[in-house]
Amino acid sequence: MTTRLEALPGSRLKWAVADGWTITRRDLVHWANHPVQLIVGLLFPIMILLMFGYLFGGAMKVPGGGDYREFLVPGVLALSMMFGIEATFTAVSTDVSRGVTDRFRSMPMAGSAVVVGRCVADMINAALTLAALVLAGLAMGWGWHRGIGPAFAAFGLLLLLRLAMLWVGIHLGLVLRSPESVMALQILVWPVGFLSNVFAPPETMPGWLGTVVEWNPMSATVTAIRELFGNPGWGGDSWMAQHSLLMAVVWPVLMVALFFPLSVRRYRRLSR
Template sequence: MSTSWGWAAGDSWTMTRRELAHWARQPVRIVVGLVFPVMLLVMFGYLIGGGKGVEGDYVDFLVPGMLALTMAFGLESTMLAVTQDLNKGVIDRFRSMPMVDGAVLVGRSVADMLQSAAALAVMAGVGYALGWRAHGSLGALAGAFGLLLLLRFAMLWIGIWLAMVAGKPELVQAVQILVWPVGFLSNAFTVPATMPDWLGAVVEWNPMSATASSVRHLFGNPGGADEVWLAVVWPVGLLAVFFPLAVRRFAALSR
């Protein structure tokens, strides 16, 4: 058993290094992925404004919501990479090697998580420059970023599964549009109490809202709620469904 896990980890790390090598050849894509959420933060914080119903400083409310929103966006690069590998015969070449099934997907997901961690660091730095402050302990700070990355991991495997269902790179853009309603129908920008009752109920049940509220709570920012358990249950539940679906779909497509 330990030998099998060792092979799986080794193969996955090989695929992760493959994805990281692509970063050096495509620096513009990485930079755009980091800059886009910063533009959203500045736009909502200064150009559009907001804060209706928010008690306290709006920037302190907005930044945690934007951190959660960032974890839902930017999936298209991973989705495109998966579909391109499937359509260009790369997977067939990998299957001819003594490699564990699914290592390609795991390697791709690890690379995405590294980029997501970098995006969080950039966003937190920009938020700090705009006046946002976290008032919780170091443990609470670590827990907040852990919840954000857990949400990203769940969203990532949903994206990987959707990419393989779409099958072709040109269809990924259409599938990616589905992420926007999930992101904006949340409490990232304002509190549900200011919305119509039916819309507020939808927002309250959005998994991203649970993460945003919990992160605000751990940061000690306005609009927070002690819903850490819900911010864990939602992503874990989504992973329990979509991780095996993605691995099974990959195995079926690469036969």
């Protein structure tokens, strides 16, 4: 009798999809059994949005005019996609440190199932986060002004950024392996997140700092989605400012191209 590992390519693909979905369902069941963790994860970016929108918004001026809250919401949407790396890292490193990943590897299942299942679960979480933030933004008076097509394109860019951060998180979780290392990750992620055009335009910053901010991959996504949503932002004459939509695709694709194979290779070497 032919085993799953000896199956034809079409059958192997079918089993790989089924195994990946099994791992995804495991994470979904975990959320259902521990809803507080999911709820806190959804409320945290909303808290940032409300804090900056209402506590500091009155003192902020958008170059060229416009409502600061409309300037802010796209930035926080992108920031939440980047901060998702912490949840990915924690989940992967926890499974590795507790031996769960090794048990999965000992089972007759597709080698891609664990990382693909993690990817699908985290993308579902990202979609929920975006939905919660959009509702909060709409309640604050934010909206998109260039039609539903550009708005969907903006949400696509946000999910693409989350996909890139996801594979970075998977790789770091497999390398560091310790959930306690999330503190070290936060020391790196938070400055990168705030060293962007999420809360303030680069043109208001010192020249060298504004250049660094413009070349932050997240800044490209933020600039592009502000344009797609029709929200106030900054134009600028720099190359990055003029090609933000292109770079909002290029940066995440480059990160996925780098960290996806690194994650797969690291996963295969876990037991060595």
